Amino acid sequence: MVETLSKPVTVMRISAEDHVAVALQPLEAGTEVVVDGQAIHLRDAIPAGHKFAALPIAAGSPVRRYRAPIGLATRDIAVGEHVHVHNVHTALSGEKAYAFSGARAEEHKAQSSRSFRGYVRPDGSVGTRNELWILPTVGCVGRLGERLAAKGNLRSPANVDGVHAFNHPFGCSQLGADLDGTAAVIASLALNPNAGGVLLLGLGCESNQLEELLKRIPEDRRDRLRVLRAQSESDEFAAGEALIDELLGLMAEDRREDVPLSKLRLGVKCGGSDAMSGLTANPLIGLMADAVIEAGGAAILTEIPEIFGAENLLLERATSEEVFDKLSGLVNSFKRYFIENGEPVSENPSPGNIAGGITTLEEKSLGAVQKGGLAPVCDVIGYGERISTTGLTVLEAPGNDAVSTTALAAAGATITLFSTGRGTPLGSPVPTMKIASNHSLAERKPGWIDFDAGLVLEKGMAGAADLLLDRIIAVASGEPARNESNDERAIGIWKRGVTL
Template identity: 85%
Template sequence: MADTLAPPVSVMKIGAEDDVAVALQPLEAGVDVKVDGEAIRLREAIPAGHKFAVAPIAAGAPVRRYRAPIGLARCDIAVGEHVHTHNVRTALSGEQAYAFTGSPPRVEATASSRTFRGYIRADGSVGTRNELWILPTVGCVGRLGERLAARANLKQAPGVDGVHAFNHPFGCSQLGADLEGTAAVIASLALNPNAGGVLLLGLGCESNQLEQLLQRIPEDRRERLRVLRAQSAGDEFAAGEALVEELIGLMAADKRTEVPLSKLRLGVKCGGSDAMSGLTANPLIGLMADAVTQAGGAAILTEIPEIFGAENLLLERATSETVFERLSELVNGFKRYFIEHGEPVSENPSPGNIAGGITTLEEKSLGAVQKGGLAPVQDVIAYGERICARRAPGGLTVLEAPGNDAVSTTALAAAGATITLFSTGRGTPLGSPVPTVKIASNHAVAERKAGWIDFDGGQVLELGMAGAAEALLTRILAIASGEPARNESNDERAIGIWKRGVTL
């Protein structure tokens, strides 16, 4: 035995069949760690969040974590060796054939006594904010929108939580499906319950014409919507100010009301992940998704390239063969998207993910899908589509969007999320149009970037999963009731639109 022992709680292993465990803190070579009651001597130093072998792994054999393969061994790996990109490779390739089993899970709805204070809209949806959103149809008027928002916020109108403009560079020089995606996202953002008023701001000559955009907005949702064509106004700034003041006047009477948890719409997202994300923050978010969906609310999962290798965990929860087919086609369609652009489907994780201990896309995906909890997959929707367009809330919806943080958080808001839970192991200040609650996977990033982080998911190691989940739900409901998320306090609010086509 070595002369030095690791601290008692220094490693974590998920399943009995796993070939690896994760170091919860930096461990030196030569120390002995306890795994499943057995002492393992580390052959190498293991950085925090990185893996080491707890069983011998033969060259070419699957390497298991989360009770599933995360890749194939490049060479023989001995017990106690560091397991990472130098000795493990991905097993992902192209499209796959999937078979519907016909036995989706049945999860009974559970009444919840938990509530939050939100804004009840005319259609029965509930916002966590009462904000005026200025949405440009085209990048040419993006700065005009920002100037209008800055002027309006100086006046601090009572009853309004803020005026925000969401600049972007698109809306012109786009064709076909690419332009369609931009228009769909802008129109869907205009219908988010957090927007108590919306100013659609156009130029006049852009491809993303206001007339066509308005056709995407139901008539019964236009009472709180105003339109400005900058080329048609003599003084576009004065005209914009007048419309903003008109909308603020309509919003001033809106009040927060106590509503049940079932009225919450959660977006779930991860970014800057590390190997701890799948042990702490992502399972915590999954418990939040379960709590909300079991109460009758909705949760939305996206980042399709970051479920490659773990898609079967979602496919087996499809509530119908139709949902199963849409989800399998969505996954394979994204793989074709990569292949047609000459890129391997496994071109992930990022350099930051790798530095944090994630070795392959399979490993990243197996950790990432935990954000969806155990809720049945009730629907699969296209980029720019809204969750209420096809079903009532009460389950998990999978949304078409890439993993890019700005693009995917925007797509979640466009789909109807009124608050997004965002796990991170490395930290990011990014925020979306809705409160973007950052959940750290470890104590170190929570302490070092306290100005970015809303909740320390590393508390799982002390409080247990149930205790940390209770604390997180309390924090989420406080934010849903008006307490600012860190991204709001830092004025980190932006949108990213998925650019896929030719630019003229």
């Protein structure tokens, strides 16, 4: 972790234990660089974000970065050589046996002076937005929802932050656990405090029946919920407009008020990562998670396949044996999911990750888990479930950006921090702040990026953290995130079963 930098640097190594250092800018072969006082002549050209050997590495031995192995050397690697997919291979395999060695104590919650202006809901939860969400039970009425949202926005009161429909292709031709996952996510989205009103929009003949879906929503949470069955209406559009107007009338009375930082529910996510993500953006997001949790709030970490190889950093922070068993079981069940589908557990990083300097899934995971900060792991929940405690919760979901950001919103996140080294415009139902890992991306894509974590290399981690927390509070209080300004809002549902 970068604490302070007194002058510009061209290379960085986290620890003297690490075999590799990272080039912060393109370096030509023959360049002399200094790593922890040692002069190294580069044998190869090193692209920005890529690694070179700071210590000799023997064939077959572990290659260390982040103080941990990121894979095995496939041949001898000399000091100054480029270290990447041509000479390093993953060491990941299948399921593992994990041994519980003791519980991590939950940390004392400190009173924070920071606050934001949010919408307090009757159950005590707080939204960062006051939006009307149209949630289709099935893809057949997805476009109907989008048309209703477009017209509803034209009639929306000034203090309603928008009317949004979340189209998807599922809800029918699904069976068993696959259908259950779709229903669970939609029901949980309906309970997100950013939704000041919800229209559940059904067709009538779909597998995801409205009557069954409603059973997942407590009766005391249905005062801002309306239901429309399109096949039961002679004019479904007019009926939908009437229900939307009814909800907008109720929402018009809602007002923002000052609430403590402890009321924030923070989702953390990464996508389009590069080798800088684990040096700047992800540890910076981890500090935000720790700040919110220390104040008494909650953070949610997901993308289970992207903790493979780094799961022990989370397991050793479990607050109980039950939490430990849930988390280790979740990691193994995800590995089993890959294996049963004939895929290796290490089928990651993506081509873009590799181009950005990430070599193996272990390396990607060791960078990714830093988004969860250092707080104890208080709970582990399944896909489509909602958080029930403060602190750090680990959520079952894959790494896919649309699916995991949707799962975070369904779990209760009211704002999501999304680190990226390559860039993406994607947004979820809640404000989805993009944290660039490097200056270049932030400068090239100002319309996508909410915060430049490249500032870590100039201001140190603590200085950049103060600035990012200010920005988070501004967005939580109503300032639009870039995805909102660009109208980039969508959901992705995890499809796991057969399609009829």
